[in-house]
């Protein structure tokens with residue numbers, strides 16, 4: 001290609017003439033034939049030998065090794081290079097690179113096929129300084145080990161990096177996972193010699209379902225590889241592999257110190273702070289939810305996107321109410337993606353006691369029920385007392401209230417009611 005570009009001006013100069021004479025195809029043909037038949041190709045370049053991949057327990061970080069072809073062993077005045085191609089299952093594409101070395105480390109998804117090809121490339125005096133790539137290549141295809149009970153691999157592996165301080169990862173177990181199974185999480189990154197087990201498991205119903213990395217920081221902007229495997233009385237579980245960079249899973253703490261200030265020029269200034277985290281404030285963005293209750297009681301809700309931790313709005317009518325809450329996340333200048341924080345508590349202007357409209361009705365309803373219940377009980381008591389008093393008057397003077405009550409209410413209550421009634425009796429007597 002480079003060669004072609006060098007001669008391109010020449011071609012362009014000849015092009016009008018060639019085109020007129022209809023000789024362009026001919027010219028191209030000559031050019032191509034000449035290129036293909038260039039001298040120098042006396043050497044046959046063989047592909048590398050003994051291609052192999054070595055697994056040293058790094059969750060898919062495999063070492064690819066090969067040797068130079070023995071036919072080229074005694075070649076002097078030659079520059080040897082290799083072209084390595086391997087399938088990156090995480091990116092779903094072939095990676096192509098050139099190296100002088102006979103070894104290369106690459107990351108593979110161990111639950112998929114490992115596919116590698118290597119070519120030999122010769123250059124230097126021995127080839128008239130022309131680069132020659134071997135026609136053939138060495139190839140390796142390694143199928144994933146077929147171990148583990150079918151359909152028992154963990155799924156939905158997600159991590160949350162709380163305020164860029166505490167990392168927690170959870171997964172979902174397959175429904176086919178035997179009840180006796182115990183799952184393990186292993187992880188590896190470039191700073192580790194070997195895969196390491198989860199420092200502290202998160203349990204749900206006595207079963208491992210996640211890992212808490214608090215106090216064991218993992219590197220940011222670096223691929224972390226995870227494997228969830230396990231064993232059970234019915235045999236090993238199928239391992240599942242995942243990979244991510246933790247800075248893309250940050251959930252910031254909810255903003256706080258939400259402050260509202262009115263300015264004399266009918267402006268409302270809202271400002272807030274994010275609790276300290278490891279990130280700079282330049283990496284944050286916010287969403288403000290504004291509830292507006294107009295003087296006529298109409299409620300309006302809107303979301304405002306904010307790049308700075310403050311906002312100024314026109315404050316329209318002194319009889320209106322404005323409520324705000326804020327949430328934050330890392331912006332796309334700093335990370336590829338981020339999770340919204342929880343909402344800050346809501347703050348209103350003018351200040352209101354109960355700002356959560358969803359909570360208030362329930363509270364009132366509950367207290368109304370209690371009042372009604374108390375009122376019914378009180379009415380019942382009074383009527384009972386009145387009825388008892390009237391009955392007592394009608395009956396023989398010796399007969400007591402107590403003897404009438406058990407027919408209506410259980411014994412335990414009888415004592416209390418009779419006591420209340422005896423004290424009330426006086427008033428009833430007076431009244432009657």
Ligand SMILES: *[C@@H]1O[C@H](CO)[C@@H](O)[C@H](O)[C@H]1NC(C)=O
Nearest residue numbers: 069070071072073074075076
């Ligand atoms: C390369 O040279 C060594 C020692 O000079 C010799 O034993 C070997 O057979 C040679 N190999 C080839 C492929 O010519």
Ligand SMILES: *[C@@H]1O[C@H](CO)[C@@H](O)[C@H](O)[C@H]1NC(C)=O
Nearest residue numbers: 166168200202212213214215
């Ligand atoms: C993870 O560990 C930290 C510190 O020990 C603790 O505060 C947090 O609650 C743990 N998270 C879970 C989900 O157990």
Ligand SMILES: *[C@@H]1O[C@H](CO)[C@@H](O)[C@H](O)[C@H]1NC(C)=O
Nearest residue numbers: 184186195227229230231236
């Ligand atoms: C799980 O994976 C780790 C790391 O590769 C390995 O050391 C361990 O033996 C595996 N456990 C099971 C039960 O397969």
Ligand SMILES: *[C@@H]1O[C@H](CO)[C@@H](O)[C@H](O)[C@H]1NC(C)=O
Nearest residue numbers: 268292313314315316320322
């Ligand atoms: C005041 O009114 C304007 C226009 O109707 C509106 O855009 C603005 O959000 C209002 N300000 C507040 C604080 O409600």
Ligand SMILES: *[C@@H]1O[C@H](CO)[C@@H](O)[C@H](O)[C@H]1NC(C)=O
Nearest residue numbers: 294295296316317318319320
């Ligand atoms: C505020 O709104 C109420 C009801 O719509 C209206 O009566 C009042 O004049 C308004 N006040 C101002 C200052 O606009």
